Amino acid sequence: MSEDWAAVAKAINERVNALGWRQRELAERSHVSQAIVREVQHHTVERRRSPRTLESLSTALGWHPQHLEAVLHGRKPPNFDEPVTDPTDTLWSRLDTFEDRLSDITERLSDLKSDLSTVIEHVRKNG
Numbered sequence: 001m002s003e004d005w006a007a008v009a010k011a012i013n014e015r016v017n018a019l020g021w022r023q024r025e026l027a028e029r030s031h032v033s034q035a036i037v038r039e040v041q042h043h044t045v046e047r048r049r050s051p052r053t054l055e056s057l058s059t060a061l062g063w064h065p066q067h068l069e070a071v072l073h074g075r076k077p078p079n080f081d082e083p084v085t086d087p088t089d090t091l092w093s094r095l096d097t098f099e100d101r102l103s104d105i106t107e108r109l110s111d112l113k114s115d116l117s118t119v120i121e122h123v124r125k126n127g
Contacts, residue, residue: 004071004072004073005046008040008043009041009042015061026057030056033101033104035107036049036053036103036104037057048096049096050096050097052097054066054068054069064082066085
């Protein structure tokens, strides 16, 4: 099954621009970490994503919940009023959710490490 993450990024970027939103606003409205939104929006990391992530982004952007999933697989996105087909809650999708969260935690820890190094350096110079 072929996945077109560039098409997903393009769809998100066009919609975000049309809505006049910033990346942070999309992250807040979708409850998807800004790091994950950045990866998807800029197509920087190509990896399996939880269907819930794409569904959250689709819904936040005012689309059918399975809009981005359809774009990803080269299908015509469903109309907003079409019923949602039950996605199977597979082990893979659950692992994807954990991977997304772990990526966000790793980025936050890296930022904290950098901040802590700066504080330690300041204390050593002025202490």
